[in-house]
Amino acid sequence: MKNCEYQQIDxxxxxxxxxxxxxxxxxxxxxxRRKWEVFPGKNRFFCDGRLILxxxxxxxxxxxxxxxxxxxxxxAFDCPFLVKHLTVFIPVIGAALFVFVxxxxxxxxxxxxxxxxxATPDEAADIERQIxxxxxxxxxxxxxxxxxxxxxQVVKLKYCFTCKMFxxxxxxxxxxxxxxxxxxxxxxxxxxxCVGKRNYRFFYSFIISLxxxxxxxxxxxxxxxxxxxxxxxxxxxAIQESPASVVELVICFFSIWSILGLSGFHTYLVASNLTTNxxxxxxxSGKRGxxxxxxxxxxxxxxxxxxVTLCGPVPPSLIxxxxxVPPDEVIPAASSASEMxxxxxxxxxxxxxxxxxxxDVLERMVNSGSQTLCSPGTPKTTPLVQELPGTAAPSPxxxxxxxxxxxxxxxxxxxxxSSEKDSLHSINPAFRLASPSxxxxxxxxTLNGAADVGFMPLHPGSARDxxx
Amino acid sequence: MAETHSLQDFQRPAVSSKVFIxxxxxxxxxxxxxxxxxxxxxxxxxxxxxxxTIQTLNNLYAEAEKLGGSSYLEGCLxxxxxxxxxxxxxxxxEKVLKKIDRYIKDxxxxxxxxxxxxxxxxxxxxxxxxxxxxxxxxxxGSGR
Numbered sequence: 001m002k003n004c005e006y007q008q009i010d011x012x013x014x015x016x017x018x019x020x021x022x023x024x025x026x027x028x029x030x031x032x033r034r035k036w037e038v039f040p041g042k043n044r045f046f047c048d049g050r051l052i053l054x055x056x057x058x059x060x061x062x063x064x065x066x067x068x069x070x071x072x073x074x075x076a077f078d079c080p081f082l083v084k085h086l087t088v089f090i091p092v093i094g095a096a097l098f099v100f101v102x103x104x105x106x107x108x109x110x111x112x113x114x115x116x117x118x119a120t121p122d123e124a125a126d127i128e129r130q131i132x133x134x135x136x137x138x139x140x141x142x143x144x145x146x147x148x149x150x151x152x153q154v155v156k157l158k159y160c161f162t163c164k165m166f167x168x169x170x171x172x173x174x175x176x177x178x179x180x181x182x183x184x185x186x187x188x189x190x191x192x193x194c195v196g197k198r199n200y201r202f203f204y205s206f207i208i209s210l211x212x213x214x215x216x217x218x219x220x221x222x223x224x225x226x227x228x229x230x231x232x233x234x235x236x237x238a239i240q241e242s243p244a245s246v247v248e249l250v251i252c253f254f255s256i257w258s259i260l261g262l263s264g265f266h267t268y269l270v271a272s273n274l275t276t277n278x279x280x281x282x283x284x285s286g287k288r289g290x291x292x293x294x295x296x297x298x299x300x301x302x303x304x305x306x307x308v309t310l311c312g313p314v315p316p317s318l319i320x321x322x323x324x325v326p327p328d329e330v331i332p333a334a335s336s337a338s339e340m341x342x343x344x345x346x347x348x349x350x351x352x353x354x355x356x357x358x359x360d361v362l363e364r365m366v367n368s369g370s371q372t373l374c375s376p377g378t379p380k381t382t383p384l385v386q387e388l389p390g391t392a393a394p395s396p397x398x399x400x401x402x403x404x405x406x407x408x409x410x411x412x413x414x415x416x417x418s419s420e421k422d423s424l425h426s427i428n429p430a431f432r433l434a435s436p437s438x439x440x441x442x443x444x445x446t447l448n449g450a451a452d453v454g455f456m457p458l459h460p461g462s463a464r465d466x467x468x
Numbered sequence: 469m470a471e472t473h474s475l476q477d478f479q480r481p482a483v484s485s486k487v488f489i490x491x492x493x494x495x496x497x498x499x500x501x502x503x504x505x506x507x508x509x510x511x512x513x514x515x516x517x518x519x520x521t522i523q524t525l526n527n528l529y530a531e532a533e534k535l536g537g538s539s540y541l542e543g544c545l546x547x548x549x550x551x552x553x554x555x556x557x558x559x560x561x562e563k564v565l566k567k568i569d570r571y572i573k574d575x576x577x578x579x580x581x582x583x584x585x586x587x588x589x590x591x592x593x594x595x596x597x598x599x600x601x602x603x604x605x606x607x608x609g610s611g612r
Contacts, residue, residue, distance in 0.1 A: 103550040117594040122486045148493050155493070165596060169497055183497070205547060297496060304535075311543025313533055313561045318594040 036321035040118060041179035049321035051110040054177045058189030060109055067105070067210075070251050071098045074217050077244040078224045085227055090220060097213040104206035105191065112317040113196030114182035116163065116171060124164035131159075153296040170297065172277050185269075186276040195276075198317070201310045204266055211256075211263045218252040221245045273298040273305040481584070481603045489522065489598040499529040501590070501598050508602065512583045521575055521587070522598065525568065532564035565591060 036049035044053045053060075071094065079091040119127070131144065144159030146166050157166045160173050163180045167173070172184035174194045183197035195203045225245055228238035239246055269279060274295060278284060284295040299305055487509060492502045503522045505515040542560060546553050572589050580587050580600075588599040 100550055103552070107551055116596070119596070120593065122599070123488055123593070123597060126486070126488045150493055150496055157493075168491065168596075169493055201543075201547070202551065307540055307543075308535055311540045311547070312535055313539045313542070314559060315533075315561055315595075316559070316565065316591075318591070320592070 032324045034321065035319065035323045035325055038325055039319065039321070041115065042177050043115075043179070045321060046110075052112050052193075052321065053109055054187070054193045056176060056189070057192040060190065060192030063105065063190045064102075066251060066255075067098070067101060067213075070217060070248055071213075073244040073248050074220070077242055078221055078248070081224055081228070081242070082220060086223070094213075094216060094220070097209060097216060100209045101206065101213050104202050104209055108188075108191045108195070108199050108202040108206050109193050111193075111199040111202060112319060112321070113184075113194040113200075114198040114315075115177075115194075115196075115317075115319050116165075116168070116180040116182060117319050118163040118180075119165040127159075127165065151296040155296065170275065170278070183275060184277050198314055201314075204270065204310060207259060207263045207266060211259045214252045214255050214259055217248060218256060221248050221252070225249075270306050270309045271302045273309060484602045484604045487600045487602065489600070491596060498533050499590075499595050500526045506600075509585070509600065512585055512602065513580075517579060521579070524571065525590070525598070528564060528568045528571065532561045532568075 034049050036045040036052075039045070042055040044055055044057075045051065046053070074094060075091060079094070082090045144161075144166075146157040146159075147154055148157060148169075149155070150169060155169050157169065159165070160167050160180055162173060162178065165180075167180055168182065170183045171180050173180045174184065174187050176187050177194055179194070181194045181196035183200065185195040185200055185203075187194045188203065191203065191206070193199070224242065225235070225238050228241060229235045233241075266276075269276065272295065274284070278295075299308065485508060487506045489501050489506070492500045494500075501522050503519050503526075505518050509518060539560060568591075569589055572587050576587050584603040584605060586601040586603070588601065590596070590598050593599055
């Protein structure tokens with residue numbers, strides 16, 4: 001019989017840092033891993049987790065290249081002439097705009113857009129319990145929506161099967177990055193990242209400053225050629241003397257239309273506190289007459305909407321990229337996207353993602369490149385995070401520091417760790433997956449979710465499914 | 469038999485269950501948690517104490533996200549410096565988050581730990597939930 005007394009919990013001992021915890025554990029050969037290394041989404045991390053980028057960097061190099069080349073040509077060929085004939089402020093203004101554009105672009109690309117970390121296994125189990133209709137033994141999961149009232153308006157919250165949580169309002173799951181992003185606007189291939197709550201203001205300042213820059217360069221080049229041709233030479237001769245100007249003219253001419261259009265569109269969105277996602281889906285229009293009365297997030301005042309969106313407080317990154325992973329933690333919901341969907345979805349997704357993922361993504365990029373907008377991510381097309389054996393990784397260049405611990409990534413030791421604590425909750429039998437994918441069997445073997453309480457040893461796939 | 473217990477046993481009692489306090493979206497997307505008292509805590513904690521904790525947390529988050537002159541000023545200054553000012557300065561939000569962290573530690577020490585409970589800072593759960601871990605009672609220990 002135990003005669004130890006009830007021990008007061010020492011919160012400091014419990015929320016102990018993983019480094020000191022590791023010195024007590026027997027797992028001696030694990031260096032402390034940072035959270036970015038085991039991040040389940042499709043992102044790339046640089047500078048030890050300080051910078052984050054989508055896995056598909058899209059056409060970011062092209063964007064940067066175009067800007068740098070155009071400005072370089074401008075400074076090299078047009079500025080000397082214009083400084084002599086007009087004013088020295090032209091390169092100064094040009095340089096200031098260029099610096100602002102590049103900094104905004106880099107901040108947009110390398111900032112966490114507002115990624116929501118996936119639910120821990122305990123949370124996911126708790127949510128399952130809450131939405132489970134008692135005694136339901138059909139394997140078709142119940143509809144996963146929750147209705148809430150925001151400012152007296154009904155808003156539907158959808159359940160994200162990948163992240164295992166009900167998405168907060170205005171959050172959407174980006175299928176390219178495989179993350180739920182708060183206040184999701186769109187995934188921009190030009191910038192190589194999602195645009196969401198935390199980097200929308202950088203994106204907006206990027207496109208506004210880029211509009212100014214392209215207009216400025218366009219105007220200066222026109223002035224340059226005009227001045228040259230006025231000095232007694234013909235237009236053709238002027239162009240021959242400065243061929244670089246033509247290149248700049250062409251680039252600026254074609255960019256101006258799209259950039260100015262995009263800036264105008266986003267200015268409208270900022271003024272009405274909408275996201276591209278909501279605008280495209282028509283979430284708030286058509287409910288009543290004007291768009292302001294439909295949108296429950298709008299302050300019904302253009303100035304307030306602008307201030308809130310662009311100058312409001314920025315929450316810090318929720319994914320804590322540089323924190324250390326606690327030694328006992330099993331990565332939550334990392335790669336079990338397939339199990340939570342209906343079986344035919346999962347089978348289809350498996351095949352799709354094995355064979356067509358790269359093509360899909362490239363197609364999407366091309367399509368969105370031509371519209372300068374990408375369609376918002378939808379839950380049903382959530383790509384599987386796991387990388388099945390024998391298939392090449394879907395991304396073109398598997399980055400060495402990627403934080404995506406596919407199920408079968410042998411570098412990630414997490415799946416061999418036991419998780420007694422997490423399996424204390426009873427597991428919903430309605431969750432059984434009818435057709436497990438064969439790749440999961442290997443993982444099921446390596447998993448030792450020690451508690452046999454929650455395991456349904458019917459299929460290897462479902463064993464993996466139910467291991468929290 | 470006390471002597472067979474390892475040091476770890478005393479430091480890490482077994483987790484009995486976890487309660488999750490979900491977000492309250494009735495006022496929009498601001499960070500606010502539901503103040504409904506969960507039934508699992510009835511035996512351990514006063515309803516009023518729980519509500520006070522959650523309400524204080526909600527107030528702190530509201531302060532972090534407050535829209536006002538100072539936050540706009542911060543935003544404009546950041547914009548003008550091309551957001552490089554945040555390399556050396558902490559945002560108002562981060563300052564309040566530190567305050568919240570201190571508050572939670574304080575609450576844990578004073579109220580929750582003596583009752584075998586542990587509050588987890590919501591920021592560690594992506595501001596989705598307030599996680600309260602309920603630890604096993606090894607003996608019948610009434611709250612001290």
